[in-house]
Amino acid sequence: MNTTFPRLLLDHAARRPNAPALREKDLGIWQTYSWSALSALVQSLACGLAEAGLMRGQHLVVVGENRPRLYASMLAAQAIGAIPIPLYQDAAANEFVVPIRNADVAFAIAEDQEQIDKLLEIRDRCPQLARIWFDDPRGLRNYRENGLASLDALVEAGRAHAAAHPDFFMAEVERARPDDVAAMFFTSGTTGNAKGVVHTHATLIDRAQAGARFDKLNERDEVLAYLPPAWIGQNIFSYAQWLACGYVVNCPESASTVTLDLKEIGPTYYFAPPRVFEGLLTSVMIRMEDASPPKRWLFDRCMALARRVGPARLDGKPLGLLDRVGWAAGNLLIYAPLRNSLGFSRVRVAYTAGEAIGPDLFTFYRSIGINLKQLYGSTETAVFVCLQPDHEVRADTVGVPIEGVEIKVSESGEILVRSPGLLKEYYKDPAATAEVLDADGWYHTGDAGFVDATGHLKIIDRAKDVGRIVGGNADGALFAPKYVENKLKFFPYIKEAVAFGDRRDKVCAFVNIDIEAVGNWAEKRNLPYGGYADLAQKPEVLELVRECVEKVNADLAADERLAGSQISRFLVLHKELDADDGELTRTRKVRRGFISERYRTLVDALYGGDTHRFVETEVTFEDGRKGRIAADLKILDAKTFVIARSAA
Amino acid sequence: MSVPAAASLRTGATAGAPPETLSDARVPSSEMAKTASLADVGPAPAGRRRIGEVVLDVQRISLAFGGVKALTDISFDVREHEIRAIIGPNGAGKSSMLNCINGVYQPQQGSISLRGKTFRHMNPRQVAKMGVARTFQNLALFKGMSVLDNIMTGRNLKMRTNLLQQAIRWGATEREEAAQRRVVEEIIDFLEIQAYRKTPVGKMPYGLQKRVDLGRALAMEPQLLLLDEPMAGMNVEEKQDMSRFILDVNDEFGTTIVLIEHDMSVVMDISDRVVVLDYGKKIGDGTPDEVRANPDVISAYLGTTH
Numbered sequence: 001m002n003t004t005f006p007r008l009l010l011d012h013a014a015r016r017p018n019a020p021a022l023r024e025k026d027l028g029i030w031q032t033y034s035w036s037a038l039s040a041l042v043q044s045l046a047c048g049l050a051e052a053g054l055m056r057g058q059h060l061v062v063v064g065e066n067r068p069r070l071y072a073s074m075l076a077a078q079a080i081g082a083i084p085i086p087l088y089q090d091a092a093a094n095e096f097v098v099p100i101r102n103a104d105v106a107f108a109i110a111e112d113q114e115q116i117d118k119l120l121e122i123r124d125r126c127p128q129l130a131r132i133w134f135d136d137p138r139g140l141r142n143y144r145e146n147g148l149a150s151l152d153a154l155v156e157a158g159r160a161h162a163a164a165h166p167d168f169f170m171a172e173v174e175r176a177r178p179d180d181v182a183a184m185f186f187t188s189g190t191t192g193n194a195k196g197v198v199h200t201h202a203t204l205i206d207r208a209q210a211g212a213r214f215d216k217l218n219e220r221d222e223v224l225a226y227l228p229p230a231w232i233g234q235n236i237f238s239y240a241q242w243l244a245c246g247y248v249v250n251c252p253e254s255a256s257t258v259t260l261d262l263k264e265i266g267p268t269y270y271f272a273p274p275r276v277f278e279g280l281l282t283s284v285m286i287r288m289e290d291a292s293p294p295k296r297w298l299f300d301r302c303m304a305l306a307r308r309v310g311p312a313r314l315d316g317k318p319l320g321l322l323d324r325v326g327w328a329a330g331n332l333l334i335y336a337p338l339r340n341s342l343g344f345s346r347v348r349v350a351y352t353a354g355e356a357i358g359p360d361l362f363t364f365y366r367s368i369g370i371n372l373k374q375l376y377g378s379t380e381t382a383v384f385v386c387l388q389p390d391h392e393v394r395a396d397t398v399g400v401p402i403e404g405v406e407i408k409v410s411e412s413g414e415i416l417v418r419s420p421g422l423l424k425e426y427y428k429d430p431a432a433t434a435e436v437l438d439a440d441g442w443y444h445t446g447d448a449g450f451v452d453a454t455g456h457l458k459i460i461d462r463a464k465d466v467g468r469i470v471g472g473n474a475d476g477a478l479f480a481p482k483y484v485e486n487k488l489k490f491f492p493y494i495k496e497a498v499a500f501g502d503r504r505d506k507v508c509a510f511v512n513i514d515i516e517a518v519g520n521w522a523e524k525r526n527l528p529y530g531g532y533a534d535l536a537q538k539p540e541v542l543e544l545v546r547e548c549v550e551k552v553n554a555d556l557a558a559d560e561r562l563a564g565s566q567i568s569r570f571l572v573l574h575k576e577l578d579a580d581d582g583e584l585t586r587t588r589k590v591r592r593g594f595i596s597e598r599y600r601t602l603v604d605a606l607y608g609g610d611t612h613r614f615v616e617t618e619v620t621f622e623d624g625r626k627g628r629i630a631a632d633l634k635i636l637d638a639k640t641f642v643i644a645r646s647a648a
Numbered sequence: 649m650s651v652p653a654a655a656s657l658r659t660g661a662t663a664g665a666p667p668e669t670l671s672d673a674r675v676p677s678s679e680m681a682k683t684a685s686l687a688d689v690g691p692a693p694a695g696r697r698r699i700g701e702v703v704l705d706v707q708r709i710s711l712a713f714g715g716v717k718a719l720t721d722i723s724f725d726v727r728e729h730e731i732r733a734i735i736g737p738n739g740a741g742k743s744s745m746l747n748c749i750n751g752v753y754q755p756q757q758g759s760i761s762l763r764g765k766t767f768r769h770m771n772p773r774q775v776a777k778m779g780v781a782r783t784f785q786n787l788a789l790f791k792g793m794s795v796l797d798n799i800m801t802g803r804n805l806k807m808r809t810n811l812l813q814q815a816i817r818w819g820a821t822e823r824e825e826a827a828q829r830r831v832v833e834e835i836i837d838f839l840e841i842q843a844y845r846k847t848p849v850g851k852m853p854y855g856l857q858k859r860v861d862l863g864r865a866l867a868m869e870p871q872l873l874l875l876d877e878p879m880a881g882m883n884v885e886e887k888q889d890m891s892r893f894i895l896d897v898n899d900e901f902g903t904t905i906v907l908i909e910h911d912m913s914v915v916m917d918i919s920d921r922v923v924v925l926d927y928g929k930k931i932g933d934g935t936p937d938e939v940r941a942n943p944d945v946i947s948a949y950l951g952t953t954h
Contacts (some may be wrong), residue, residue: 029835138838256843576932596885 004077004176004201006042008243013039016349018251019219019246025253025261033068035246041155042168045076048158050168052107052131056081056175059103059184063087063119064111066225069135069151071239073109078182078201079482080172082107085184085196086230088586090579090626093118098194099186100126103427108132113139120145178202184427185232187379196427197232197379202626206404207382207421208240214387214402215349217284221247221269222346231587232379233353236269240382262343270347273354275588277372278361281341282492286381286520302334303367310335310367316391335368339422344370351375353383354587356459356482358490366393374398376457378437380443382421386457397456407457408442414463415449416442428504449624465592467502477564479507481592484565487555488525491548492517496577496584499567500603506568508606510599511545512577518544533574534629542636545572549638557641568641569606571613574631581619602633609634674675686733686816700728700918703904704749709758711744711928718744720928726872731898731905735923737948742908743785746874746923749906750782751775762872776805781870783861785877785908791850795860797847799835802867803828835863838900855886862893866901873897875907879914882907887911891918917941924948 003011012021017036024031033041054060060077062084064070074084085099089111097117099105106128110116116134120143123129131147133154134140140150162169182201186194211217225238238249247269252261260279288299309323320329340344350372352362357374365372371390376398377383385407388399401407405419422443426432436444448466449459460480467479481499488497488511495514501507511519513536522529522541529535553566577583583595596603598617605613616630704726711719719741724731734742747753749760751772759766762778781802789798806828809821836842839859844852849860858878865873878894879887895918897903898903909915915922916936924932924945932938932945 027830028842029833139900142899254840254844256840260843486924 002178003205003241004078004173004178004180005182005243006075006173006176008205009035009039009042009075010059010173012243012246016219020248021242022071022249023265024068024251025257025264028253030250030264038072038075041072042075042079043162044158045051045072045151046067046079046169046172046236047160047161047165048154048156049073049076049082049107050080051157051161052154054080054082054107057083057181058107058525059083059085059418060103061085061087061096061100061105061108062110062229063115064089064135064229065227065255066227066234066238066249067111068251070109070111070229071131071249073151074183074239078176080177081180082127083181083184085186086228086235087186088228088230089115091586092620093121093582095194096279097122097125099196102128102196103184106130110134112136116140116143116148116234120148130466154469176201177203181424183235185230185235185379187346188572194330195429195432198424198427200424203382203421203424204240205244205418207384208236208244210403210421210620211236211384211387212245214384214389215269217241217245217247217349218268219246221245221348222265222267222419223247223248223269223271224250224252224258224262224265224267225250226255226261227272228586232383233271233273237269259343263341264343266343266346268346268348268629270344270350272350272352273587274352274357274361277352277357277365278489281361281364282514282517284338284342285492286517289520289524293583299334302330306335306367307363310369311363311393314366314369314371314391315393320505331369338368339370346584347371347563349373351387353377355589356486357395358486360490362395376459378445380423381417381419381445382423384421385417385419388456392454392456397452397458398431399457400455401457407451409450410444412463413448413450413466414446415445415457415459417445418442429612465502469501469504469507470505472505474506474528474564474566478562479565480562481565483562484509484552485566485590487552488548488567492545493521494548498577498590498592499565500592500596500606501565504607507565508603509567509569509570510595510602511549511572513541513545513572515576532576533629536572536574537631537634542572542634545570546636546638552562553638553640563641568639568640569635569637571606571633571635574615574633575617575619575629580622581618605633605635653946661710680791699730702726703763704906705761706745706749707759707761709745709748709755709760711741711753711755717928718774719748719925722758722807722925722928722930724923724930726904726906728904729898730920731894731907731918733919734906734908735910735912735915735922738910738926740925741928742925743876744928746782746876746906746908749775776841776868779869779871780874781868781872783858783864783865783876783878785880787857787861789849789857789861789864792848794846794848795836795844795852795863796829796832796846797839798860799832799863799867800828802864803831805868806831807950831869832867835866838866838896843932845852855889858882858886858890859893862890864899866903868899869901870903873903873905875905877908877910879909879911879945887914894918926939 012035018034020032021035021038022033060082063072064071077084085103087096087099108119108129110119110132112134116132119132133149133151135151137150144232164186178201180201181198182204183199185197187197223238225234227234242249250265252258288296305326309319309327309546313319340462347370350370352372353375362372373388373393384402385405386399387402405417408416410416418441446463447459448461448463449457451457461482465481469475469477469479479501483508484499485497488494493514494511498510499507515532518535518541522535527538527540529538535541548568549567556566557563577590579586579588584590602613602615612632612634614632616628618626618628620626702725707723709719709722722745733744736742738936744753748755751770751774754769759768807824809824813821841856841859844856849857862878879890882890891914894905898905919936921934922936922939923930924939926948931948932942
């Protein structure tokens with residue numbers, strides 16, 4: 001393999017110039033960019049960027065939703081040897097400062113007014129940011145800022161430059177080596193400040209191709225790109241693999257139309273973190289609750305059958321005649337229409353990753369005939385480490401190491417990975433690089449887990465998060481917070497949960513209700529409420545949450561190893577945990593340490609035996625302003641169960 | 649569509665076509681998409697939005713329903729590109745004032761001139777043809793129709809093909825519909841209601857219905873937009889959204905806006921000048937700061953909370 005992303009693009013453009021490369025829904029109509037049109041656009045942008053002064057080895061910030069011209073901008077930067085840094089479009093302006101200053105970025109391409117405003121806001125702190133271009137001119141016509149121009153202007157300048165220097169573009173593309181740096185991704189930073197993960201063309205393309213071979217992806221596949229392009233998952237699926245395989249990437253019209261666009265496109269290859277699957281399931285369940293009793297009865301009957309035979313069917317196990325007939329009938333009446341309404345009719349391979357998925361949630365999708373699988377990987381490994389082969393899918397493992405990957409478990413239980421897709425380094429941070437990448441080329445994932453008897457990798461939690469209960473009834477028991485939180489989050493009423501218990505005598509938890517699901521539930525019971533904080537403290541809602549917690553406890557009690565993690569006390573938070581307040585990462589992972597510091601009084605109250613506690617919290621609104629909300633939170637006890645001794 | 653074509657279309661939309669072809673739908677079909685583009689409406693203001701000449705001049709209007717005097721001797725003017733607010737307590741005569749401008753009510757005394765043309769008796773259709781659009785306090789949308797169709801009704805005056813052609817549809821009507829649909833889609837895009845394009849309006853939340861109402865008025869490509877309590881019954885977030893859209897309309901298309909509003913804070917933030925009515929009489933007129941400082945206004949409105 002000796003290629004780079006721009007060369008892959010030119011290969012596609014030469015081999016099948018009129019095949020669709022990208023689609024974007026614009027003014028209600030899907031518009032197609034063919035490979036040849038795309039490569040022409042990339043050439044213009046590349047020449048424009050070069051003329052503006054972007055040099056080989058310099059960085060270009062790209063920030064926005066999935067838009068064809070932003071993808072083209074990344075390719076254009078790579079074509080002249082510059083390094084694109086995709087940034088999270090929903091990040092606050094402040095969060096742009098570190099990447100821009102760290103990499104001394106002078107050039108940026110942004111999607112729209114929202115992103116431009118953020119970049120302009122931080123310009124005094126980032127004086128090196130000289131040139132900024134925007135894709136969508138709406139609202140920007142009266143901006144008179146130094147170095148601010150539209151992408152159209154850049155394309156025009158690039159065309160003029162290309163006319164004057166016809167050989168420039170090809171010469172630049174030829175100069176690129178596979179070992180050159182291709183892109184830099186800032187990790188969401190579950191711990192501490194974001195770090196820039198440096199990947200080369202070779203690392204990204206190698207993993208993209210290995211993944212594609214594993215699932216036999218080809219140029220007829222369709223993908224919907226709707227997650228932040230700054231996240232390596234989206235970048236691999238809709239950029240690296242897109243160029244490696246030559247399939248079609250579709251960009252939704254806007255964030256609010258994703259479910260509609262999903263239905264229209266009907267992707268064949270789909271990727272989503274568990275929360276998206278969770279959100280889809282919640283919306284289905286809410287709508288089913290509103291359905292008429294006969295429909296509900298039919299749905300329940302069919303789903304019961306699906307849960308029993310669906311996963312086995314997808315795993316390729318033989319089914320009895322009766323089950324086969326039953327499943328076919330269910331498919332006709334419920335499963336196929338449901339898949340269609342979710343937009344999954346044509347899905348051949350679907351992946352979930354990013355965090356552990358609840359087994360019930362996972363089984364739901366597999367039971368209705370969607371080939372949902374799990375994979376294991378991270379930004380540092382260019383995603384693909386372990387994947388689940390078709391017919392070998394289980395809810396509690398993440399699959400087998402794919403070609404090129406070696407895995408071993410360290411003495412402390414941490415998983416180590418060696419593969420051709422490992423990061424080159426953390427940008428300007430040799431100390432951090434040395435910490436995760438040892439002399440023998442092993443990458444330390446920080447995840448605790450083991451390889452089971454069938455060769456599948458099983459992840460328990462982050463290595464540093466797995467703790468022990470000290471004192472109390474369950475002294476010495478294993479405490480896996482993520483495991484407990486995930487079990488809670490499977491209930492449609494619970495959006496987030498944070499469990500505490502390491503080096504403590506019992507497990508306690510914060511719970512965030514799901515305003516949509518609980519609001520609906522309250523409406524049905526004619527329960528009036530005045531907003532999130534009020535609803536969260538209604539006695540009826542607390543009782544509802546208590547039921548969920550106790551069900552989780554009953555579940556945990558059945559597993560000897562994890563029975564000690566049962567939740568003794570809990571409270572329902574008065575505000576939603578939010579990335580803007582630093583409580584979640586941009587990929588919506590709970591930052592447990594930060595939360596326990598921020599809500600120290602609440603944690604103390606949980607362990608101190610109080611029945612309620614007053615709390616006042618600062619919140620950051622979407623526009624960056626700050627406010628305070630206060631509430632008196634009730635603290636409840638939950639029933640715990642005796643540990644079920646096996647073969648008792 | 650190939651990339652260069654898409655790119656040039658966008659450039660066309662922002663740079664603006666020659667103003668003389670603005671609302672002429674009978675142009676060759678290749679030109680149609682460009683000329684029907686919403687972004688072309690009105691001359692683009694250079695630099696910051698500049699306030700121009702007087703476009704609407706209301707002189708000594710009095711309106712009475714039998715013995716009830718709704719409006720007494722009201723005069724004010726509205727300048728090009730400005731956002732002009734009419735405020736006042738309940739029953740002050742705000743909506744009556746708007747209905748006079750709109751041609752729904754005929755004032756017994758006084759005159760209204762629009763771009764120098766003075767009129768006393770004009771019906772709403774004539775006023776609409778002069779480039780005046782409005783929204784309604786109590787939403788007058790077609791509840792059973794989709795967002796798309798509702799906004800399309802705002803294009804009514806722009807349709808050029810006749811009944812016979814429309815019955816056949818093939819040819820001119822089809823082209824016209826596509827061109828009109830483009831304008832409607834641009835409005836949907838502008839108001840960020842893409843997810844509701846095909847949703848029946850009656851099923852949408854109230855705040856979004858208000859947005860559709862605004863969209864239908866915008867579909868007329870008005871030079872003067874009358875908004876009757878655009879934020880009534882909305883929560884804070886919806887009010888913020890609506891304020892942003894009103895400012896965006898004013899900024900992007902240079903549309904002159906007259907709005908009636910109850911919520912003082914909103915008005916003061918987004919208006920250039922404010923008229924204050926109380927019991928059918930004008931008690932204040934000026935910039936938000938001037939109005940805020942006016943003792944009559946304070947005693948009639950601002951001083952009391954309600």
